[in-house]
Amino acid sequence: MLKEPGFLNNTFLFIMFSKRHIILSLSFAIWLQLFTATRSQTAVDDKSSQEEAYSQAIAARSRAIVDKLELTDEDCVQRTEQLIAEQYRALREIHDSRDAEIASLKDTAGENEQRVGVLIERVRQDSLIKQFNLHRSFVAQLAVELNSDQVNGVKDGMTYGVVPATYARYLQKLPNLSEDEKRTVLAFLIEAREYAMDAGTSDEKHGWFRKYKGKINNYLSAAGYKM
Known part of the structure; x- marks a missing residue:
């Protein structure tokens, strides 16, 4: 029995749509792969x-x-x-x-x-x-x-030369430091430098020196200096 023309047209349209859908899907898949790779x-x-x-x-x-x-x-x-x-x-x-x-x-x-x-x-x-x-x-x-x-x-x-620069400033501001006090100040700064060497950022490095400057100031204040 011959099929009606409408049925044939619908079948043809369905096949064409399916092919177009497959082509579009493949194109998108290729584009997605290229995009991801890029x-x-x-x-x-x-x-x-x-x-x-x-x-x-x-x-x-x-x-x-x-x-x-x-x-x-x-x-x-x-x-x-x-x-x-x-x-x-x-x-x-x-x-x-x-x-x-x-x-x-x-x-x-x-x-x-x-x-x-x-x-x-x-x-x-x-x-x-x-x-x-x-x-x-x-x-x-x-x-x-x-x-x-x-x-x-x-x-x-x-460590950006902080030790010699800071030590020189202490000597300049406090010219009456005893030799023992000078050695203690320098020892604090050198200890800070050992930690600062391993810090990851400039701020972290300076943070170690700020911490030890606080220790130095406390030490000198206890020794009678006005910090």
Whole structure:
């Protein structure tokens, strides 16, 4: 039996619509795949660019620190620059890992804030231990390449020269300091520098010096000086 023309037309339209739908679906799928791949590649490129910029920044910073040491052995210059740059990078890895763990714990805190607070403090302590071990190894490697004054020069370079500048200001403002008091003030500043070397930002570095300036002022106030 022959089918009615209307039925044939409807069948034809259905087939054409289905084909069009399939083509559109495939086109969208291809576009989505290309879009996702492009975004992924862009993210990779951005990360690569950021890493390159960071590498250049710490290399320039390390070079500026070593330049002030006035070393004459070019091989020693290169090794020292590399040591400093690697220290900056290793510290960043410790800080980034710490911050990521803390952020993750805060996101899952919910109502158990006290428990999460304990875990966050544990993360901070673990990070400090890693920093301490890294710091000790770094200073030891510097001591192989440099004399004590040059090692201190690196430490001052990594902390913006705060120790000599601040110590000079104390001596200027308080010319009557005894030798013991001078040594105590300098010892506080040097201790602050050891912590500041491992800080991740400029503000954190200066924060350590602010803390120890407070200790110095308390010490000098107790000794009878008007601070």
